[in-house]
Amino acid sequence: MSMFITRKTDYAIRCILYLSKDLDRIATVEEISKAVHVPKTFMAKILQQLMKAGIAGSVRGIKGGFQLARNPEDINLLEVIEAIQGPSAANICALDKKACSLSGTCAVHTVWVELREEVNSRLKSWDFGKLTDRENRLSHRAKCDKR
Amino acid sequence: MSMFITRKTDYAIRCILYLSKDLDRIATVEEISKAVHVPKTFMAKILQQLMKAGIAGSVRGIKGGFQLARNPEDINLLEVIEAIQGPSAANICALDKKACSLSGTCAVHTVWVELREEVNSRLKSWDFGKLTDRENRLSHRAKCDKR
DNA sequence: TTAAAACAGGTCTTATTTAGTCCTCTTTAG
DNA sequence: CTAAAGAGGACTAAATAAGACCTGTTTTAA
Structure with missing residues (x-):
């Protein structure tokens, strides 16, 4: 939908949230995929994309695995x-710009642009430190509720 | 993507933008689909959905067609x-709520909720009168630029 | 009263995107 | 030199979006 x-x-x-928990640790795909409940091969693909974006880093060979390439605070x-x-x-x-501006004067398009700007700036403001x-606060509260 | x-x-x-131009006129699917460059049968489906939502109204039979069911200002x-x-x-x-809260404490989920609220309120504030x-201002400006 | 022009709406097909899987290759600690 | 890891291309399956088709009903005007 x-x-x-x-x-x-x-x-x-x-x-990324998982990797943020222990920055020194090098986690294998297997470990990560189990922790976040994602098929292993799929997780591997995702990690590769994160690497290309400079968000994750990898160590190859046996004893290899993944780490964040930057501090959580620097990833949004x-x-x-x-x-x-x-x-x-x-x-x-x-639509792409051509199709969108086929009428020459697309009033709605300008609305999308404004909206996108707002959404993007909000998304940007959420880093993985925050x-x-x-998450820690939420899980602490959940624990207290249980007791 | x-x-x-x-x-x-x-x-x-x-x-809807097209129908807003002349509120008294009853436009056929054919007319609308040509005006907005959309396949006729697809446009027909869309109009039916707009009817169910009480946005558009139809007149059946020959001489029939579609109109807005409310004023443009009352459609957002x-x-x-x-x-x-x-x-x-x-x-x-x-994800649905169950999957999302599988960890019990999904910090990201609350971000989505906040974001959705902001986006929705902005979308709601844009009615078709505005x-x-x-659009009229934009097309007027475009005309002036041409001269 | 009937033919033509329009909407009503269900079913079907096709294209695109998303979500994965699989297989072969390379790297590296022990 | 081998086993355990990542790299990465090719492939498949499922879901969604986009649109076509077909049969029916309503309505006006000749």
Whole structure:
């Protein structure tokens, strides 16, 4: 039903969130995929895309695996989305510029542009430092509720 | 590439924009589809969806056609999107609540909720009165530029 | 009263995108 | 030199989007 965030992107986010928990550790695809409940081969593909975007780094060979290539605070939601779904994921309008401006004067297009700008700046403001903090607070609260 | 707005929704918006130009006129599917460059049978489907949502009204039989069921000012972008893509189009998160909260404490989910609220309120604020005005201003400017 | 022009709406097909799988290759610690 | 890891291309399957088709009903006007 045409969502903004695909499953793949969601997996990528969970993966980064997982890697944020221990920055020194080198985690294998197997480990990550189990932790975030994602098929191993699919997770591998996602990690490769994150590498190309300079978000994750890898160590090859036995004892190899993945790590974040930067600090969680320096990775934001917008770039993760773009790394996985492509840069045009931020384009809200379905059509390319030619088709959109076929009437010459597309009033709606300007609305999409404004909206995209707002959404992008909000996504950019969420880095994985903040997200991890928030997650920790939430899980702490959940624990307290249980008792 | 997973856009927020599908082609179908874009067609619907153009269609409403067209119908906003002359509220007394009853336009046939043929006329509308030519005006907005959309296959006739597809346009017909879209108009039926707009009818179910109470946005468009139809007159059957020869001399029949479509009209807006309300004033352009009383139709906003959000409801058009939801009429065509379904109510969950506004859901930015790809997963349903169960899957999303599988970890119990999904920090990202709350971000999506906030974002969705912002986007929805902005979309709601754009009615077709405003959009038509904006289009008119744009086309007037384009004309002046030509001279 | 009937033919033609229009909408109503269900089913079907096709194209595109998303979500994965599979297989072969390379790297590297022990 | 071998086993355990990643690299990466090719492939397949499922879901969604986009559109075509066909049969029916309504309505006006000759």
